[in-house]
Amino acid sequence: MQRMGSMTKYLAFLSGVLFSLMIIFFIYSYILKSQLLEQGENILADLVNTTEQGYSVLASLNNKGFSNCSNENLLAMRKSQFESNDIKDIGFLNNDLLTCTTGIGLLAKPIKETSPNLILDGHKFWFNHKLITFDRTLQGIVIRKDNYNIVASFQGILYEHRKFNEYELLAVKGDEITHLFGKPDLYQQKAKMGKPYFSTGLLSHSLELCGPKGIICVVIQQKNFSEFQVGPVLLILMFISLVSGVATLHAYQWMYSYIYSTKRRIKLGLSFKGIKPHYQPIIELKTGKVMGCELLARFEDHIGPLYPDQFISVVSELDMSWLMTEHLILQAIDDFKEIKVIDKPFYLSINVFPKDINNGNILKGVELLKNITPNLQICFEVTEDEELHYSKVGDTLEKLSKSHIKISIDDFGTGYSNLSQLKLLDIDTLKVDKSFIDEVETGSIRSTLIPNIVSIAEKLEATIIAEGIENRLQVDELLKMDIELGQGWYYAKALPLNEFKEYLLSNSDYKFTDSIGS
Template sequence: MKKYQQKSVIAVIAVLTGVVVFVMGSLILLYFAGHKLAATVNDDAKHIIKHIDAAVEESSRILIPLNTRIFTQCDDANLLEMRRALFDAKYVIDIGFFKNDQLVCTTGAGLLSKVIDDRKPDFIRPDSNVRIRFEPKLRLLLFNGREMPVVIVRKGSYNLIIDTTAFVNGLITAHRWEASYKAGSKLHHLAGHNGLYDEITHQHQLPFETLLKCSDRSAGYCVAVHIPWSQFFANNQLLLVISLILNCLVGVSSAFIIDFQIAARRSIKVRVSKGLKKGSFYWTYQPIICLQTGKVVGCEVLARFEDKYGVLYPGEFISQIRKHHLTWSFTEAMIAKVLEELTPLEALPQGFKVSLNIFPCDLEQGNVSLLTQIPELTHSRFIICLEITEDEYLDTSIAHAHFRTLVESGFHLSLDDFGTGYSNLRNLQNLSFHQLKIDRTFVQDIATEGLKASMIPNIMELVHKFNYTCVAEGIETNEQEAILKTAGVHFGQVWKYGRPMTVAKFKTYLT
């Protein structure tokens, strides 16, 4: 259940990481999109202002020379000059001549059969006495069936019809824009979406999507541009979809990477490897009791593991220690800590037996010979008993040689979990064992009178034959204990006599 909860926590962390990365990526994407939108708005505003400046300059270039000719009537010479001026014009589409504030001729229609009274201007530029008026639906005399949004500029005896659609020339992104002239606090509409300038000024707008910009060359002329986010996204659908897909992939990849990294950090292999260096392993002591007297005669050292990620059980970490060749590092750490903890305990009597588990592979590799070079072990006041599980390594000449060296140096040898591993009776005769341990499965089979239980007398015959001592594991009931006593088993080791405990509790237990 705890593992399931840990995996759930890892999954939640990974998902949250993926979500955070996705959100951050979306915010970054939105940030750059905002700057792209702002740049587009700014480009549109600059484009419109550039054309307004050009139209103002063109108006001056046409009106000033015409007024200096001082024509008093619309004759052929006057019309010729007007048409010459219009020929090179980019924004001006028609020129008219006034007499007594009445339009008498235009370049397009020529001399009018009926004069037209001039209308009141929207404003007069004080710097040049130019009269300006906006006409949203003007019908030119030459194209009477066509309505056009124009600006009419008059100075002296001449006026110009300026086509405002030329300001954008189809090259801007914004659908809503407005060109205006500011005279003090008053705003005069010239072209585009009427009222947009005031809307942007007085109403809340989303960031990046609006801009108010005035000309540096033509004083008073300003432009307002609005590109809503919806239009921007609509114009960049493909890019947006690709960006979101990539962002999703980054988020999912981040989740998988975090999940992998956390899982890797919390993998048993990594935890065990780091645990040897960081002291995540600790050792407990399970008492070994003389079945005849009930006295504590020794203890077995059992490894336990706990780090910030939780507890690992021996069945989990022992296999990893074997698989990744950490057996000797583990054994060295165990010996150092056990000597540090047990040596100061005065409650331990002389001849107290301390059983340490040794990996069989360290026999074949010769690591066990290093034990004879540790003075604290060879001169210990304890009897150091090395417990070795049955394994094919025990049946080699190399193992036999190391066993002899260990025995000559004063170590006792115990064959652990007898009958469950690589059983070879020759080892009992050829190797210098002092002790044999009966596996708990034999003891637990006593109550059912199973096959393994029936083998205990045979095992004890071997024990007596080779003059070994015998330890039984897994004694849980008085019945099991009585049967084992009758069979001649010397010692017992199980929770009935004491659970594996830390050195502090073991000290209390002894007293």
């Protein structure tokens, strides 16, 4: 399995850090937007309450029927102002002339009323109006009804909302926008009547919200995380980011290991036929001619190839051995369906797992092969790396024997077989393992055992095939031991179909009726 590079690990860690920061920012943004919306709605609600309170005060005073700035009138005006938190001044008008206010009393010179900014619900509104009271300038909203007006101060309305760094209150009438209070130029005209507009940035968030009738709008802007102390916030963010980065790295390593694991690759390979047959020629040692071949499984996917010793055991472990064998049998039948018979059928050896004989799956292979062309002689090659339960597979072995499918023992001498057990199998071929062939030309101790294997083969009336032949000297020594067949890299490695056909046509009398090599 491939290993993650240091750059990949670094990117995985960095991705975890960035992802955690994004999640934190998303959660913070969601909470902050909720807070901004709540504050904006509260400000507008306060303005509505102040306006309704002003309406009530104006109605109450007008109902008293005063016609001039009498002491009784001023007393009633001052009492109404005292009872209201948001009304900062009340004035009395006679013929559109302001004659007295609660702040100054009777004016020495009446003040002519100007044109209002807005008339709503029978009330006149002046925005950003300034009133001189005791030599101090009072700025606010003036509302008039009949003989009275009131002044509502922004300072009183917005006092509870000063936790925000920046805000702006505006009056909007068509295209005319009047700044009322706060920091100017925050309003971007994005909000629609009754629908808030949020602006989200890395440095700050802002809200634009207009009242139900779209006349008064509020903009609130807050710098991100300004409500927290910088030091603790940075420490918390660093800790969370570090933990998230490490967790992401471990998760990525686990996913990487899973994706590149041999088991997963094998499962996908068997599902999508990623295991392909290759064919290694079996040679008549005296003539050098091909008389058959062994089917060998090869695996390669988009990640790369796996060697047989990497995936064969995994296939068995996954209990997918017969699935692979069946796929290879069907592919081999198709590959050699056009081969022509000469004096004898072409010998095709197919490896099977002992477990598929033990559990009876091998009989499915008999069924697959019952109608194949007589041009082929099929041999099931049983590897000795897994024990065969001879005493329990009698019926299976008998059916194999009657099916005209030959049986070969692969890597003979290295596994579990003994002579008495082999007699039960009706063995046709013994394949001498490469470990016996190595250094046969030098007379190594292990190679001296080959005559014993030849003797066993004679008792079983079985043919011997020598595996792993790598040079001419080995061929000569094997011929001296009366071994007639062999295979190995000296002749050819396992080849894909097209290359094998070319080799077969050049080194045998076999032909194909299909277009390839005809």
